[in-house]
Amino acid sequence: MARLVADPDREGDVLVAPATPPGISALAVVRLTGPAGATRRVARQIARRLPEEPRPREAALHLLVGEDGRPLDRALVLFFPAPHSATGEEVVEFLCHGSPAIVGGLLAAARAAGARPAKRGEFTRRALANGKLDLAEAEGVAALAAAENRGAARRALSLVEGDLSRRVLAAKEAILDVLAGLEAGLDFAEDVEAADLLAAGAALDAAAGEVEALAATAARGGARDRRKVVAILGRPNAGKSTLFNALVGRDRAIVTAVPGTTRDAIADTCEIGGETVTLLDTAGLRATEDEVEKIGVAVAERAGEGADLVLYAIDATRGLSEEDEDFLRRGRGEGTLLVRTKTDLVGASSLSSSPAIELSVSALIGAGLEALRAQMAERLSLVEADGELLVLERHREALASAAAFLRDAADLARRVPGEPELVAARVREALAALGAITGETATEELLDRIFAAFCVGK
Amino acid sequence: MQARWDVVVVGGGHAGAEAALAAARLGKQTLLLTREMATVGRMSCNPAVGGLAKGQVVREIDALGGAMGLVADRTAIQFKVLNGSRGTAVRGLRCQSDKALYAQELSRVLGAAKNLALGEGTAAGFLVRGGRLAGLLLEDGSTLACGAAVVTTGTFLRGLLHVGDKQREAGRWNEPPARALSDALSGLGLRLGRMKTGTPPRVRAGTVDLAKMTRAPGDERPVAFSFRSRGEAFPRQRQVDCWLTHTDEAVHDLIRESLPLSPLYSGRITGRGPRYCPSIEDKVVRFSDKPRHQIFVEPEGLSTxxxxxxxxxxxxxxxxxxxxxxxxPGLERAEILRPAYAVEYDIVFPEQLDVSLETRALPGLFLAGQINGTSGYEEAAGQGLVAGTNAARSVAGEAPLRLGRHEAYIGVMLDDLVTLGLDEPYRLLTSRAEHRLLLGADTAYARLTGRALAFGLLSEREAAPVLDAEARVARVTEGLNAARVRPDRAMKERLSGRGVSLVEETTLGGLLRRPGTDLEAIEELCAEILEAGAARDLAALRPEERDRLVADLRYEGFVTRERDAVARVARSLERVFPEGFAFAGLPGLSAEAVEKLERHRPRTLGQASRLPGVTPAAVTLLLARLVAAGREAAA
Known part of the structure; x- marks a missing residue:
């Protein structure tokens, strides 16, 4: 409980926290939240020319000064009056340059001006407390903050916007209809015919199907949140590293004309179909006596086995070799994409027309890369699906147990002699499970778990 | 009339009677003040007690030492358990009553009670001293000093009767309304509302052709409301039938044509009526696809x-x-003895009360029954019992009796009343209880006898038969769960002859947990393999206790889960707000939430969470506050 109610008796404090991850970056955001007036007073100690009544939601350039009064940075300052802010309180944001020294200086200046560093989840808790979010939405914020790629961010965003809450509410409506029928038959036995239990059973099965579908969507979302791995394999000097650098978008791997330059597997990330994908560059596959290279080849083969997709590079100037044929025979079918590289070095007419080769690229001049990315997205099943929701583990559990209660209720409804009060009891349990998603039956343990998963300043 | 009392109860209906009896039972000098002695215990509307959820309330009242169950048992002319073929949790005990005998018997019980006096008079105002109720002002200008008062005005507060376009001021047919008390209540700062209810026509028995109706008999084996009826002749009165007839399309057409003449539809009645007890005009308009509506023809007594x-x-x-x-059909020549009428009356919005039924506006003043926006004799009586008990305890400076939602339908009702806010007269329904399976009529004594003893509402001697029966059921259950049934050939054959299949080893209890296996099917087996004491106890069980025993086994899994759920939620939702907790001072609460919270002043977090406008986020914040407050208090 200590975490849940970190200093709840100090709700009136102005909180300060960086809203962006630590490290060097182009921009960093430091945010203040707190009571109206007090928050601005802290901000005006740092941005001294900030007016007493800044224009809401309008970025203005200000000189920021540290606790010693010396200039720290020139940065954009944004003012959000309560309740139209992320936390529902007055919020001031500083968009400064992304250096740890500047961010650290800003935090120190804010503390000196009376703000208190926010604890884990405290910004979100204030948003929750001010009715800006329900529990499902609050969890979406946590996921948004942790989202490492656009796809996950999109799903998290839909949670924040209440997609899940909406669909759960829709499911609840259908279940309430059935329950109402059961209850009416029990409570008004003299006026209302007893509910048709077989029909109720069928309706409950349908509702269970809906909830299971929600849970399945959840499972897909979850699978997506594991990052996919793509390994580039091929013979030495097939242009793997050039391709790797082109996909990553910078010169990460050393490229030379010397075969066997890449000895170890090099990992970096690139974005495919809106998702972050881990890309591995590997040592060229060949029989070798070189100890180090031997290990590199073994690593490459293992990487190929563990990857979700292999890009097999074939030098267009050389065509398929025996080793290539050999590798492809052992092959992985769907899991391998044959890529003809260095197409800039050969004329279109001289390209061999091996049916196995699906794509041609010149990483050097960037030709064919878009088609390659699209193919990769398709092979990795990263094509965006409609209505996909991010559902956190707790939601998955709640949906699964709600579905199980509904199936159980449906079975009870089919039993002879019928016992509508027992069916109703199970249906109520299902509703309680669904209610747990939007926080209606929130208990302390639940909140404890949720808030423990939060990160400072969102 | 003596001028000083511990507790004065205003009104002698079902709420007032239980309130006065409870306060007197707790040793307080109690006066029941009624406008007219002859109207005490009168059944204003239907000649029946109990029903779904209501029957459970009567049992709860009985378990808490109240009179309704016993009086109903002694004066009933038909008993019928509603949902009798359903599980025990949703069965509704119900009886038809002889109205005159009921009022007579209740008056006798009141007259015989120790510490209780009855007096005629009309309350008109409140005396306040030091922020607490100090007495009542009567219409004749006299005053009564008291430590606490329970006001149970039923439909009398500025009561207005409607028959067609005719209206007159009255609380019941020929009884004048209470005019002054509404202003006095408003004067205390209480918000009043207006509700409407109605009652059907009464016709003369000799002018009705029963041959055209369907007979609706009672149960062959009547089930009593009160455990105290076990010690006396039951049923005491001659048992009679009711009769069933119905409306048809021609009737509906006439009603539709006549709607402009109905004050309900002409807008003359502004009070809200109950959806669960609609007038025939409402039924015809709202359910126009139904070709007929049934009419139960119920005798109002044996000698009327x-x-x-x-x-x-x-x-x-x-x-x-x-x-x-x-x-x-059957009423073609019926003579109407009294026309149907609607009545409008003032209520006090019950969210201004604590669950003890004490007004927050004036400590020492308690309200019970229809004044709190409820309908029904049973709802009124249940509130009366709680209000009378708490008025007595308030005089003694003791903590009030509060019943939880998982303990009693009365608890569900009180919690709903003080938290939900009403827009129609409130009636109990089993579906209002989230723990319905725990709240069967058969479990009322198990649930409440302990509370009754602790609060002095029952003496140990009085409770002995109940406690004995509970212990007997517990012993038999234990015996059944211990008695092993081995799946050898002989046993399999024997049970399959009884329609019971046996695959693996189980117990007698295990067999009874299966749907469709009843006690009768394995009766002989029980007699043989039950431990001797348990077998004797089983043989001594009354039919209702046998049903209860099997129901307990059948519900076991469900009940365990509900208990677990109750315990889980209780830990956070039953946290109590400290006295004077300042909702307004909490940063982060929306203005709407603060307004609701300040208006309703919930006692617990659970009550707060059920208020409309209080979001899950607000509940989280309140919980955080309470936990912090608890830590500070502990530090």
Whole structure:
């Protein structure tokens, strides 16, 4: 409980926290939240020319000064009056340059001006407390903050916007209809015919199907949140590293004309179909006596086995070799994409027309890369699906147990002699499970778990 | 009349009677003040006690030492368990009552009670000293000093009767309303609302052709409300039938044509009526696809020729009523003894009360029954018992009796009343209880006898038969769960002959947990393999206790889960706000939430969470506050 109610008796404090991850970056955001007036007073100690009544939601350039009064940075300052802010309180944001020294200086200046560093989840808790979010939405914020790629961010965003809450509410409506029928038959036995239990059973099965579908969507979302791995394999000097650098978008791997330059597997990330994908560059596959290279080849083969997709590079100037044929025979079918590289070095007419080769690229001049990315997205099943929701583990559990209660209720409804009060009891349990998603039956343990998963300043 | 009392109860209806009896039972000098002695215990509307959820309330009242169950048992002329073929949790004990005998018996019980006096008079105002109720001002200008008062005015507060376009000021048919008390209540800062209810026509038995109706008999084996009836002749009165008839399209057409004459539809009645007990005008308008509506014809007593037409409440003009009644099969020549009428009356919005039923506006002042926006004799009596108990305890400076939602339907009702806010008269339904399986009529004594003993509402001697029966059921259950049934050939054959299949080793209890296996099917087996003491106890069980035993086994899994759920939620939701907790001072609460919280002043987090406008996020914040407050208090 200590975490849940970190200093709840100090709700009136102005909180300060960086809203962006630590490290060097182009921009960093430091945010203040707190009571109206007090928050601005802290901000005006740092941005001294900030007016007493800044224009809401309008970025203005200000000189920021540290606790010693010396200039720290020139940065954009944004003012959000309560309740139209992320936390529902007055919020001031500083968009400064992304250096740890500047961010650290800003935090120190804010503390000196009376703000208190926010604890884990405290910004979100204030948003929750001010009715800006329900529990499902609050969890979406946590996921948004942790989202490492656009796809996950999109799903998290839909949670924040209440997609899940909406669909759960829709499911609840259908279940309430059935329950109402059961209850009416029990409570008004003299006026209302007893509910048709077989029909109720069928309706409950349908509702269970809906909830299971929600849970399945959840499972897909979850699978997506594991990052996919793509390994580039091929013979030495097939242009793997050039391709790797082109996909990553910078010169990460050393490229030379010397075969066997890449000895170890090099990992970096690139974005495919809106998702972050881990890309591995590997040592060229060949029989070798070189100890180090031997290990590199073994690593490459293992990487190929563990990857979700292999890009097999074939030098267009050389065509398929025996080793290539050999590798492809052992092959992985769907899991391998044959890529003809260095197409800039050969004329279109001289390209061999091996049916196995699906794509041609010149990483050097960037030709064919878009088609390659699209193919990769398709092979990795990263094509965006409609209505996909991010559902956190707790939601998955709640949906699964709600579905199980509904199936159980449906079975009870089919039993002879019928016992509508027992069916109703199970249906109520299902509703309680669904209610747990939007926080209606929130208990302390639940909140404890949720808030423990939060990160400072969102 | 003596001028100083511990507790004064205003009103002698079902709420007032239980309130006065409870306060007197707790040793407080109690006065029941009624406008007219002859009207004490009168059944204003239907000649029946109990029903779904209501029957459970009567049992709860009985378990808490109240009178309703015993009086109903002694004066009933038909017993019928509603949902009798369903599980025990949703069965509703119900009886038809002889109205005159009921009022007479209740008056006798009141007259015989120690510490209790009855007096005639009309309350008109409140005396306040030091922020607490100090006495009552009567219409005749005299005063009564008291430590606490329970006001149970029923439909009398500025009561207005409607029959067609005729209206007159009255609380019941020929009884004048209470005019002054509404202003006095408003003067205390209480918000008043207006509700409407109705009652159907009464017709003369000799003018009705029963041959055209369907007989609706009672149960062959009547089930008593009160455990105290076990010690006396039961049923005491001659048992009679009710009769069933119905409306048809021609009747509906006439009602539709006559709607402009109904004050409900002409807008003359502004109070809200109950959806669960609609007038016939409402039924015809709202359920226009139903070709008929049933009418139960219920005798109002053994020595009266009045019949009550249950299902035909309306407020059309007398002439129209006569035409409608005479179009109904069996009522073609019926003589109307009293027309149906609607009554509007003032209520005090109950969210201004604590669950103890004490007003927050004036400590020492308690309200019970229809004044709190409820309908029904049973709802009124249940509140009366709680209000009377707490008025007595308030005089003694003791903590009030509070019943939880998982303990009693009365607890569900009180919690709903003080938290939900009403927009129609409130009636209990089993579906209002989230722990319905825990709240069967059969479990009322197990649930509440302990509370009754602790609060002095029952003495140990009085409770002994209940406790004995509970212990007997527990011993038999234990015996059944311990008695092993091995799946050898002989046993398999024997049980399959009884329609019971046996695959693996189980116990007698295990067999009874299966749907469709009843005690009768394995009776002989029980007699053989049960431990001797348990077998003797089983043989001594009354039919209802046998049902209860099997139900307990069948519900076991469900009940365990509900208990777990209760315990889980209780830990956070039953946290109590400290006295004077300042909702307004909490940063982060929306203005709407603060307004609701300040208005309703919930006692617990659970009550707060059920208020409309209080979001899950607000509950989280309140919980955080309470936990912090608890830590500070502990530090």
């Amino acid at each position: 020729d009045w019949l009550y037409l249950n299902g035909l409440s309306m407020s059309l003009p007398e002439k129209t009523q006569e035409s409608i009644v005479r179009m109904i």
